[in-house]
Amino acid sequence: MNATPFEWFGTNEKFAFHGAIDDATGKIVGLYLAKNECLQGYFEVTWQIINKHGIPASIYADRHSIFLSQNASKLTIEDQLQGKVVNDTQFGRAMKELGITLIPARSPQAKGRVERLWETLQSRLPVEFKTFLAP
Template identity: 40%
Template sequence: METFCGHGLPSSLYTDRGSHYFRTPKAGDKVDKERPTQVGRALARLGVEHIPAYSPEARGRSERMFSTLQQRLPRELALAGVTDVEAANRFIADVYLQAHNVRFARPPEIAESAFVAADPDQLAEILCIEEERIVGRDNTIVFGRLRLQLPPSPIRHHYVRANVKVRQYPNGSLAVFHGPRRIARYAAEGALGGPPTERNRAA
């Protein structure tokens, strides 16, 4: 989210085949692009090509970077007296990344950015967890341990048996969409977060 908002969208993203990136029916086989993960779904909606790494050289490069971070970061955090996640995130953004880039970054062959500017509001509606649900007979939706009660709607009597999508945002809050229309918002614990927004959205 920070990269896409700060720099824009890349044409493609080259990653390993970790289970958060791709579904692989059998270890070592090709990834299943017909059943995308949440990451794959989001990248597809953004128009970013997602390329899985298969060669040992490609995997080795990413693993070396992970090794560098895993060895250096814990020591740097300890030396800085960092003891919680929020402080760690601030330290990484404000201190560590700058020092890391000074040491390891290399200038690009072409200086002009290839990133494409993105609308932060659109990104917020895509870079989230999104799952399909069918509304129950009591006009509720089960999402994890929560049962979300849909509020009265000015455009229809109920949504019983309707197919909807539930989006869970990074801050834990939720929203329910019927087609392009957001029909309800909820706090992380499931409390209804105000009246439904009945305006059409492109997201």
């Protein structure tokens, strides 16, 4: 799962496509377009996944603050041994309630399939949108 800001409509204005791809099949399982990368966009994609395919076992995403609290990296080993924890984000809490394991990626390369999806969509969709939106 990831989002990408891009000039989809050829207007010099960026919009963020939120999307998810099934690693097992390579199929797109959810897409949602919003003005910015946002919690609502990821909730919409998650709803699409659950509605069409059921509850996934896990979601692999980057370390954006929507997925993972920025305070999580500040816990020392000593803090962790003392039982200190960082509160989940709203998205993280929702996934936990659904029984979905949220796996934070450490690099864009780790999310290879979804990154390649963005390359494909960025080369194809603006052409389609231009044709569709032409007067």
